[in-house]
Amino acid sequence: MANVRDLKKDINYVLGDIIGAVSIWELTNAQKDNKKSQGIIDEAITTFDELIAKVNQKDVDNKKQHFTAIKAELEERGRKLIDQINAL
Numbered sequence: 001m002a003n004v005r006d007l008k009k010d011i012n013y014v015l016g017d018i019i020g021a022v023s024i025w026e027l028t029n030a031q032k033d034n035k036k037s038q039g040i041i042d043e044a045i046t047t048f049d050e051l052i053a054k055v056n057q058k059d060v061d062n063k064k065q066h067f068t069a070i071k072a073e074l075e076e077r078g079r080k081l082i083d084q085i086n087a088l
Helices: 002-026 035-055 063-086
Strands: none
Touching: 002 035, 002 063, 035 063
């Protein structure tokens, strides 16, 4: 099992890359409306906050299962955000 520090880094890198991709899209498509892209950034920030809060939970019975679920949720929500970026 990867340690908590690596999981936090994964969350940070994945969501940071998504925000970076949205920022690049905004720069290359300045003439388009940015409401949807700002919504994606807001959702990425919310996702980050929620996942970090879950990682920092102390009252967990099975830590391995808990962290595996967090990784799966990160992957699922990350793919959803990437699909939204691709749909812009």
